[in-house]
Amino acid sequence: MTVTVDEIVQKPYVQLLAMLGESNLPPGGLATVHDLALHLHLRPGVKALHAGCNAGFLSRELARRTGASLLGIDISPDMAEAANLRAKQEGLDHLVRYEQQDTRELPYADGEFDVVLSGGAMAFVRDHRRAVDEQIRVTKTFGLLGDVQFYYRKQPPQELLDRVSEVIEVPVPQYSREYWLDLYDTPQLQPYWRTDADAAWRTDEEVEAYSRAMVERCAQGWSEAAREALFERFQHIFGSFNENMKYLGYTTYVYRKVDAGSEPALFL
Template identity: 30%
Template structure:
């Protein structure tokens, strides 16, 4: 664990799992994971989940796809502990391993993985090209990067409303855009890059989430977070919906392939 304040302490994890499902610190659950994977064949493949959180996505992959090995990495001890416990509960402790890593490091030799999966973790990484270069290094030739992330628009500026939302979130967010990701992936040497915008989907989902935070989930989130923090989270969702509507906050998916001959 690094000597920095944790973005994901136990009560925040419990809050997010109440909203997004066991093991998930990001919206959409297994459906979004399947959409990110798309047509990429994971059968008998060795997969790395970058920023695996509490393991919801990687354990869904373990359940649904006939992979050979799964490795989840994260910089937060709290989430690695939860992911390890969930893997044991689901009897996947042999197939799925977890590793606490240092920020910005992927401690694996080159050409280690057939695919690197990541969901809503790259937002926390300031230097995208540097992490893409690390992912490129650990991927085997012909291997795939398949990812979802929270992004911003391509207009190249940030409005005060967006800044207000980011301040309210208070998390370590560094939002890129689909076209900036396209550029960075190209620069690093990836090919066959595919981009998919998910803003409309998340606008609709986040609106329902806000409604449940105010209604059916309200008692539970007040129990988990306390009244004031629960109210603060409702305000965060209200501010987020404003920027989802304007299109300045726009989640998306992308995939890219390491060339067979580098």
């Protein structure tokens, strides 16, 4: 693959990640993968939908660990294509596949999935109510919905918010922990499991080392100018994200779907 300096500098963030096959881990990283695999009771025979799959790391890792069948969807066709390629490369395409779809308008039948999950992508979806209602609709009765979402524990400087917005090319979503809990407060869902944690952040030296390692992984055979341009862009992207992490917490949660009007429960 021949890449120019201009392409590296000008390519939108999402397209750059798709081109390079760089995976986005969910908030909490591998600990969240473990928690969702455990508390969503994923196992062979379970059919799950991964909404907002990005490059597909979470669904691939869940399929690898549990043997469940997962369908990942993303609004970006580039991400869906990159995710399918990674699934094939990792020998997981018999368990997981990806499509370009809008989580606010799912083309699937009512109750088609045992489990619906996401990994932090909902923050970037417009009209959360519509998206959650669609996810509830395609989950079977007594099935499970799971997600993990960042929230701001304290207010970051505006300069930092502007810098992160410039990286991701949309305004930084600023939601509270209570916002996400209220979003899923509906008669069709019962709280099943939840945990909270502070986001982890790294030193500047660790960010630099990671950026160098990503260049070595992604840019073999590139010109020295292109490699240096990619390093500088990685430094800007991951450095901005890392600084933002100092202000964030995250909540991981699982809900149980019931029929509206079903027997109420007092002590859940």
